[in-house]
Amino acid sequence: MKRIFIAESHQEVASFNPLPSDLARFRxxxxxxxxxxxxxxxxxxxxxxxxxxxxxxxxxxxxxxxxAVTAGGxxxxxxxxxxxxxxxxxxxxxxxxxxxxxxxxxxxASIDELETDGYLLRETRKIVGEDVPIVASFDLHGxxxxxxxxHCNAVTVYHTYPHTDQYSTGVRSAKILLGILDKxxxxxxxxxxxxxxxxxxxxxxxxxxxxxxxxxxxxxxNSKSGLSGGIFIGNxxxxxxxxxxxxxxxxxxxxxxxxTSATEVAQDFWDVREKLQAQLTPLAQAVQMACDAxxxxxxLVDAADATSSGASGDSNAVLIELVKQNYHGTxxxxxxxxxAVSEAFKIGVGGNFNYQIGGTxxxxxxxxxxxxxxxxxxxxxxxxxxxxxxxxxGDCAIIQFxxxxxxxxxKPVNLHNRSLFFAHxxxxxxxxxxxxxxPHCQDHMYKSWATTYINxxxxxxxxxxxxxxxxxxxxxxxxxxxxxxxxVPEITVYRR
Numbered sequence: 197m198k199r200i201f202i203a204e205s206h207q208e209v210a211s212f213n214p215l216p217s218d219l220a221r222f223r224x225x226x227x228x229x230x231x232x233x234x235x236x237x238x239x240x241x242x243x244x245x246x247x248x249x250x251x252x253x254x255x256x257x258x259x260x261x262x263x264a265v266t267a268g269g270x271x272x273x274x275x276x277x278x279x280x281x282x283x284x285x286x287x288x289x290x291x292x293x294x295x296x297x298x299x300x301x302x303x304x305a306s307i308d309e310l311e312t313d314g315y316l317l318r319e320t321r322k323i324v325g326e327d328v329p330i331v332a333s334f335d336l337h338g339x340x341x342x343x344x345x346x347h348c349n350a351v352t353v354y355h356t357y358p359h360t361d362q363y364s365t366g367v368r369s370a371k372i373l374l375g376i377l378d379k380x381x382x383x384x385x386x387x388x389x390x391x392x393x394x395x396x397x398x399x400x401x402x403x404x405x406x407x408x409x410x411x412x413x414x415x416x417x418n419s420k421s422g423l424s425g426g427i428f429i430g431n432x433x434x435x436x437x438x439x440x441x442x443x444x445x446x447x448x449x450x451x452x453x454x455x456t457s458a459t460e461v462a463q464d465f466w467d468v469r470e471k472l473q474a475q476l477t478p479l480a481q482a483v484q485m486a487c488d489a490x491x492x493x494x495x496l497v498d499a500a501d502a503t504s505s506g507a508s509g510d511s512n513a514v515l516i517e518l519v520k521q522n523y524h525g526t527x528x529x530x531x532x533x534x535x536a537v538s539e540a541f542k543i544g545v546g547g548n549f550n551y552q553i554g555g556t557x558x559x560x561x562x563x564x565x566x567x568x569x570x571x572x573x574x575x576x577x578x579x580x581x582x583x584x585x586x587x588x589x590g591d592c593a594i595i596q597f598x599x600x601x602x603x604x605x606x607k608p609v610n611l612h613n614r615s616l617f618f619a620h621x622x623x624x625x626x627x628x629x630x631x632x633x634x635p636h637c638q639d640h641m642y643k644s645w646a647t648t649y650i651n652x653x654x655x656x657x658x659x660x661x662x663x664x665x666x667x668x669x670x671x672x673x674x675x676x677x678x679x680x681x682x683x684v685p686e687i688t689v690y691r692r
Contacts (some may be wrong), residue, residue, distance in 0.1 A: 198377055200248060202241060203259030204230065205283060205316055207304040208337060210433035210506025212657035212665050215557045216307060217276060221268050225261030225328040227286050233261065238583050240299045240333045241279045244367025247374065257293060264304075265588060266610045267506035276306035283316055287323050295373050296320065296330040299366065302338015303431035310669070313345025321347045321372040333365050333372040338389060340442040344677045345690045349376055350446050353426035354525035355410055356401050358612065358636050372423050372446075372582040382691075383423055386454035388443040388462035389686040390690075392675040393432040395660040396474035397651070400636055405468050409461055413445065416457045421450040425457070427465065432665075433506055433658045439670035441465065451689060459687055466683045469675055474635075474660035476501075476653035483517045484651060486629055487524075492647025493625060494525075499635035500656025503608040507633070507658040508532060512554025512564045514631050514654055515600070525628025527600040530616060532557065534606040540593035549595050553604065560655050568597035576605055578619040582638075587615060594620055598625070601627070612637050615676035633661065 204225070209217065226231045234241040241261075248254045260283045299319075301683030304312045309440070317330065324330075325355075331348040334340075336354045337543060344351065352369045355361050375381040375634050394406075401407035406427070413425030418579045424446040430439055443465065445458040465472075477485070496632055501511035518527060531554055540684045552563035576589035590606030600624060609616055612634040614624060623631045632642060643649055653661055675681045 197253055197255050199255045199257050199292065199680055200295045200297060200373065201246065201257045201259055201287065201290045201293040202230070202297050202563070203283060203286060204241060204261035204263060205279065205304065205313065206262070206299060206301045207264035207271065208267040208301055208305060208335065208431055208434070208506055209270050209305050210267065210573065210657050211270060211305065211435035212433060213506050213508050214555055214559065215269045215508055216272045217264065217268035218272050221264050221266070222262045222275070222279070223265055223666055227229060227258045227260060230261045231256070237453060237585065238363045240362050240366030240369065243363040244297050247367055247370035251374070257290050259283070259290060265390065265658050266608050268608060269506065271304065271306035273306065273308045275485055276309060278314065280312070280316065280692040284319050284323065287320050291543060292569045293328060294379050296324065296328060298330065298332040300332050300338070300341065302334040302428065303434045303671055305434055305436050311341055311343055314341050316348040318343055318507050329373060329376040330335060331369050331663055333369045334428065335359065336426060336428055337526040338428055339430045339436060339439055340428045340436060340444060341438045345387055345688070348581050349692045350423060351385060353428060353444060354423045355414060355426055356477065356632055357399055358407070358638050368424060381423065382449040383452055384449055384451050385446045385447050385690040386458040387690070388458040389682055390441040390462050390465055391673065391683065392441050392466060392469045393439065393662055393677065394429050394469065394472035395432055395635065395662060398431065398472050405471055409465055412461050413443065413457070414492065416445055416453065419453070421453060421616050422446055422447045427461070431505070432662050435667045435669045437669060437671055440674060442603040448533070455687055455689065456465055458684055462685065473676060476661060477650050479513065479517050479652055479654050481536040482650045482652045483521045483523065485648065487521055489648045493627060494629045494648040495642050495646045495650065496629065497635065497649070497651045498631055498633050498654050499651065500659035501633045502658045503532070503612065503636055504610040504612045504634055505658040507656055508557035509608040509633065510554050510557045511561050511654065511656050512661070513561060515554070523629065525599065528617065528624055528627040528630045529600055529602045530611055530631065530633055531602060531604055532608050533604050534590070536604050537591050537593045537606045540595065541591060541606070543570050546572050553602065558657060566595070566597045568595045571596045572620055574620060576607070578609060578615045581613050581615045581618060589616060594618065614641055
């Protein structure tokens, strides 16, 4: 019987969000809870277990799991101490194990440890020794580092954005690990580092240039000697030393194929880097375009305040501009503001709400006074429309401010789908304008039916206007933060 240890550490942070992520930000799974937590999910661990459970000679051993309910600022020292110690304790408590599968993200960082995933892998390797194979899966917004590559036998990464292949990524990971344990494969990994940060519509894998590049890595993965392939585009808001993009190719003892294909795709990526940037419309102009729109629904994408990317969620910049330009249509607005929600609960449904909203977390936004009615109060227990998981938004209030329906949550919650709106009986297609705080959602949620769709250049900690953010830690030069960046291929081969 071969014993495979499974654990999870999954969070994405935005270094420019001033509010750190504390332990309350995470869904915690102790070892005896981990598999039940993932049993009906669509996450990677569920996919991996579906493969391991088919083998009578495999015993899956649960470890510690932590999964941020939404992205946020750097993880606090106290939270990271608890999470890392609990994770590594579960490795030590697992006893003798033959293999390890880890569900990681790659864009987590704490105040005290900027490379959390590399740390967990390095310390896990110290515990289990050099001979136990480790396969880890990552979000393509993860940041691939030397520590990760040194301590993994193989790495897998999502192929889709917006992400729809978490489960199948777990399946791919499990099959590679079993191949190693069965002594049928000898992985060789190649990383091609690219000094470029990207953010824009062309990253949508179904329709964008990036999808064509990923397809090339999938072709290698599916070849006779291929094991895994993909492209890490990193999270440009996670300001850490090795922030960059990377092509990863893993083959079965075919170094030449891995080097050749990784080198080719990396060069292709570099050649189109300028096309992989967001096309943004200045805020005032975007609102003027909304005012000029005559029919249908206008979507103003405020990705600079995307909570799913790690922003604070308390931006009122677009709302204020709509008021300034006297927009006359109906508007649906999400915002994070715990004090405003608390005030609404004191007032009660139907009461007059005269209070400031926004700017309670990120000081680049200033509180804005509004006068309206409290339409609804709720506990904010939202069910995610995509994965059907609970999302805790904390107490919520719906404020009617003129023709604006403002959904105020106490806590940040992911807005890459419509769950927060649906939970309060608000349907985007019934409004003339919707502020969407996510860089991309699945097309059917907004883009396929909206008549006007505008990516707004607004302030915020996850702005796609990357040079405006103020990186101070990442390795330079890097496009587009620096001018005249030259591409010199950095190809590294890893074998264990």
